[in-house]
Each structure stands twice: as C-alpha cells, then as structure tokens.
Amino acid sequence: MPLSCQDGGRAGWHHAIARGTPVCVAGKLASLRRVTEPESDLAGHPDRLRWNERYGAGFTPSFTPHPLAVAALALDLPAGPVADLASGPSGSALLAAAQGRPVTAVDVSEVALGLLGQEARRRGLDHLITLVHADLGAWRPEPGRYALVLATGFWDPGVFAVAVRAVAPGGVLGWEAFTMAARQARPGLPAEWCLGPGEPATLLPGHMSVVSQEDVPGAPRGTRRRLLARRAGPEVP
C-alpha cells in the first residue's frame, strides 16, 4: 500500500523519475535521477495510466496557481506546511513554496510530479517541495499536520475525510471539484466524481467552519464548486 513519507521517508532511498528532486515514491524518499518502474501496486493503476498519458508528450504545464490556492494562501494561516492533493504539475504548490512554506504534493502520476519537480528546481524551490507518488485512496497523512490542505480538480469523499483530519488547528482546507451540474456539459463524467447538493460543506465535521463555498458557473468543462473551511484552534483570530 502506498504510504506517505512526508515525515522523513523511513523506508529508505529509491530511484524514480526526474532529476535531483527529492520525491517520495509510495512511501520511499527518492533522489530521482532516472526513470525506473513504479511501485508494483501503482503500475497498472488506471488513474496513473490515464494521467501519465495526459501529462505526456505534447503537454505544457502553465504552472499558474489555482485561484483557490491564491485565496487560501492569502488567509491568516498558522505556521506549517501545505499539502496539495492530486497536485498535478502544480502552480499552487510552487506559490506556497515561494511563500516559504514546505509543501507536500501528492499525485498518482509520476509524470506530473516530474514536471513539478523540474520546475521547482528551476525556481530554486525544490528544497521546500516533497513529491509523493501515491494513490490518494491509500495515502494517510499525519493528522493535524498541515496549515493548508488543498485539492483542486479531484473528488473522492473518502479522501476528503482524510484531508479534513490532516488540517492543523486554525488551519484551512481548500477544495474544488465538479458538481452534478457539470454532467450536463459532460454527460460522460461519472457521478461519483461530482459533488452532491451542498457538498463538500455538508460533509465537514463540527470543528470545521465554512469560510466560503460557491459554485463557479461558466467554468471550463462544467460547473465546479469551491470550498474554503477553517478548523477551530488556537490560531483562529
């Protein structure tokens, strides 16, 4: 089972993708100097295969931070790291690192992580970004660790529950995903990838309060909903 190694990579060193950027691969900290086979339990993972193809030859990442990340990072956050879940080649992770925060970027696509790692190194930010190659369905972060947990363009209620637990006291959760309304524009979009009415705010536990939740009508490829929520704690103003 893929495990997080954002806390030090106890399982040891492992070679994988990219060049010179520390990366966690299924629980192992990697010094990434060459491409090798991924962990066997991810090798045939359908999301990995699909997204590796999407991010493959011909794909040019913009590295533009997601608007939700920009908004979240402008909030009053406690000290501490940021987790970017289903990060892709994330401009949001780069923005958080540029603000001096350690960032853990988790994605099932090692191609995406390689692109992010290369850009982080180009910007001199690689020492702040830990890349975790894992299926989020199996990734288990340390509870209460992150000042900001961010996920954009991804939905899974089980992962959401895990992400909520990873938010530090006074910290913030930011999430954006398709709503059921998006299926009108994209009938092939599976219902389980879409937020139901009121979600994800309705799924928050009592110690999390909604900062904002709004639909983003007219979003490319269908309607999306954005949530910012804050965990109660000593850092709450």
Ligand SMILES: C[S@@+](CC[C@H](N)C(=O)[O-])C[C@H]1O[C@@H](n2cnc3c(N)ncnc32)[C@H](O)[C@@H]1O
């Ligand atoms: C629509 S992209 C969003 C990327 C980025 N967060 C953004 O907003 O541009 C979805 C991302 O989720 C990742 N992903 C899909 N299924 C996953 C899974 N089971 N575990 C981890 N990452 C996954 C994909 O590799 C891809 O990078």
